[in-house]
Amino acid sequence: MPWREQLVPAPMVRSAVVAPSSRFRSVLVEVADAGTFEPDTSPESTDGPFAQLVDAAHADAMVPAQLSVEPVEPRQLEENDDIGLMLGEAALEEQMRAAARTDHCAVLPGWITRRDLDALRSRVAPYGGAITELPIRRGLMAPTAQNDGTVNVALRPLVTTYGTVPSRDLDPTLFAAVAYMVMFGMMFGDVGHGLAIVAIGVVAWRLHGERWRTIHVAAPFLIGAGLAATAFGFLYGEAFGPTGLVPTLWFRPLDDPERLLVAGLILGCVLLAITFALAVVNRWREAGPGVALYHASGIAGAALFVGVMLWIAGAATSTAWARDAGIAVFVVGVLLTFVGLIVTAGVSGSGIAEAVVEMFDTLLRLGSNIVSFARLAAFGLTHAVIAEVVWAGAVSLWSAANPAGPVAAVALFAIGNVAAFALGALVGAIQALRLEYYEMFSRLFAGQGRPFAPWHIPTQRLET
Numbered sequence: 001m002p003w004r005e006q007l008v009p010a011p012m013v014r015s016a017v018v019a020p021s022s023r024f025r026s027v028l029v030e031v032a033d034a035g036t037f038e039p040d041t042s043p044e045s046t047d048g049p050f051a052q053l054v055d056a057a058h059a060d061a062m063v064p065a066q067l068s069v070e071p072v073e074p075r076q077l078e079e080n081d082d083i084g085l086m087l088g089e090a091a092l093e094e095q096m097r098a099a100a101r102t103d104h105c106a107v108l109p110g111w112i113t114r115r116d117l118d119a120l121r122s123r124v125a126p127y128g129g130a131i132t133e134l135p136i137r138r139g140l141m142a143p144t145a146q147n148d149g150t151v152n153v154a155l156r157p158l159v160t161t162y163g164t165v166p167s168r169d170l171d172p173t174l175f176a177a178v179a180y181m182v183m184f185g186m187m188f189g190d191v192g193h194g195l196a197i198v199a200i201g202v203v204a205w206r207l208h209g210e211r212w213r214t215i216h217v218a219a220p221f222l223i224g225a226g227l228a229a230t231a232f233g234f235l236y237g238e239a240f241g242p243t244g245l246v247p248t249l250w251f252r253p254l255d256d257p258e259r260l261l262v263a264g265l266i267l268g269c270v271l272l273a274i275t276f277a278l279a280v281v282n283r284w285r286e287a288g289p290g291v292a293l294y295h296a297s298g299i300a301g302a303a304l305f306v307g308v309m310l311w312i313a314g315a316a317t318s319t320a321w322a323r324d325a326g327i328a329v330f331v332v333g334v335l336l337t338f339v340g341l342i343v344t345a346g347v348s349g350s351g352i353a354e355a356v357v358e359m360f361d362t363l364l365r366l367g368s369n370i371v372s373f374a375r376l377a378a379f380g381l382t383h384a385v386i387a388e389v390v391w392a393g394a395v396s397l398w399s400a401a402n403p404a405g406p407v408a409a410v411a412l413f414a415i416g417n418v419a420a421f422a423l424g425a426l427v428g429a430i431q432a433l434r435l436e437y438y439e440m441f442s443r444l445f446a447g448q449g450r451p452f453a454p455w456h457i458p459t460q461r462l463e464t
């Protein structure tokens with residue numbers, strides 16, 4: 001799958017299944033078997049003959065629903081006690097009753113992805129059916145169907161755990177995954193520990209079968225996070241601690257913690273800048289240029305962020321024009337954001353008061369979001385300190401005038417690194433996730449979408 005297709009959800013088509021009333025059942029059976037169409041109806045429970053067969057005992061049975069290709073009589077299913085077909089025929093019965101009908105035609109509206117439209121048309125055409133496209137009325141939200149590349153499937157839980165991407169938004173899965181891995185690597189920078197995660201990922205990749213499916217799917221994510229930790233380990237000169245096994249390509253965190261703090265804040269600002277850029281695009285795609293301009297996560301909020309960054313850069317480098325430009329851009333951002341808040345709250349006394357409070361909260365949240373990335377340095381230092389203590393203890397035991405010293409040193413080194421690995425991996429994983437959800441996704445998403453849930457009931461042929 002081209003990588004560009006993984007940057008947006010699959011294009012959705014508002015459509016309708018249309019068929020002659022006499023062939024409607026056959027057409028719906030093909031639609032259900034294809035599993036690519038989501039009916040946009042809310043069928044209520046019916047008292048039809050098949051629904052009556054599905055009593056409480058049958059409804060609770062762990063049997064997958066099925067449909068018969070040929071029409072089937074309720075009495076036949078009752079005699080065979082075929083619960084799967086009972087459930088499938090009852091579901092088909094509900095959809096048939098929910099469809100709009102004329103004297104000669106039946107219509108069932110719904111959604112389908114653009115990529116599956118032609119295939120479904122080909123399946124229903126022999127039965128006289130058709131799939132017609134319908135206009136999407138204003139305010140109607142399409143369901144979200146993701147483009148499932150191999151890597152995207154492994155990384156998508158980062159986003160879906162937070163919420164469903166609205167169908168018009170950009171899909172942030174790739175960005176979120178790269179950002180997560182970089183942040184994790186910065187907090188877990190160690191060549192030995194990173195390669196251990198890579199090894200776990202490779203083993204997971206080689207596991208196959210339904211039993212190992214979840215672990216297998218997560219393999220690309222584990223390998224990516226391990227490689228990020230390994231890269232930062234080379235930068236820090238850490239391999240199972242300060243063992244000297246690898247050179248220090250940048251600096252050791254414990255030698256210059258202030259530098260690590262600044263690096264963490266700079267990385268956080270870069271990630272926030274990308275987040276604001278994506279958020280502006282999302283607001284534009286969702287509601288047009290007006291919302292994109294005035295929304296706190298649109299151009300207005302981006303102006304606040306850019307203004308702060310320019311002022312900080314000017315102050316750090318003693319550049320007057322950067323400080324002045326930062327103040328000007330920040331003021332523009334405040335005005336745009338405040339106008340947007342007033343429009344939302346209403347032009348009244350209470351509306352203005354609400355906008356003032358929201359404006360204060362927006363500014364406070366922006367500052368706290370930036371400072372929050374200091375945890376990248378804090379937990380990176382914590383991991384380095386634990387590894388340093390373990391290594392120092394092992395060296396001390398090895399050098400002691402005690403015959404058991406080397407054995408104790410090896411034991412301490414092994415147990416200590418296992419503890420450092422487990423604690424560092426857990427903390428890094430949680431903190432990187434927290435930064436993504438609170439500092440980044442809270443701006444990227446202005447609302448939640450709903451997942452595409454195609455109607456799928458497989459068919460079987462009854463033996464006569």
